[in-house]
Amino acid sequence: MNIEQIVDFATATSAPQHYRPAAEKILKGDPEQSVRNHYDSPCGQFNVGIWEGAVGQWTFNYTEHEYCEILQGVSVIRDQDGNAKTVRAGDRFVIPAGLKGTWEVLEHCRKVYVIFEAKA
Numbered sequence: 001m002n003i004e005q006i007v008d009f010a011t012a013t014s015a016p017q018h019y020r021p022a023a024e025k026i027l028k029g030d031p032e033q034s035v036r037n038h039y040d041s042p043c044g045q046f047n048v049g050i051w052e053g054a055v056g057q058w059t060f061n062y063t064e065h066e067y068c069e070i071l072q073g074v075s076v077i078r079d080q081d082g083n084a085k086t087v088r089a090g091d092r093f094v095i096p097a098g099l100k101g102t103w104e105v106l107e108h109c110r111k112v113y114v115i116f117e118a119k120a
Helices: none
Strands: 017-019 026-029 033-040 046-053 056-061 065-079 084-088 092-095 100-116
Touching: 026 100, 046 065
Parallel strands: none
Antiparallel strands: 017 033, 026 056, 033 046, 046 100, 056 100, 065 084, 065 092, 065 100
16 A cells, blocks of 8 residues: 555546436435545445535435535425434534435535445
8 A cells, every 4th residue: 555545536537427316215306416426445344525505405324324414505404203403514524324314405515435344
């Protein structure tokens, strides 16, 4: 391993992967999303990149632990009981594995993600 293996987001050239949540998960809007995964660990449990989402709302079930840093936009994350957290540019937080609820993008959202998914 050497300094050449450092992944610099400013110069990373990862191609975006565009997708939408499964139709049965979409609650409103057309939440087109893209991800630029800049790093995958050799063990496959850790990855890092940039996610972007269009206005809309969908359900989620986190099986992974995710650190997020919102770079742009506004979203509302709700748990199954309806408790809500609004996140916007500058916010940094962790979503623990096991959280179920909805993610609603109010203004086009862009975030850095760092994901760890434990082996089953």
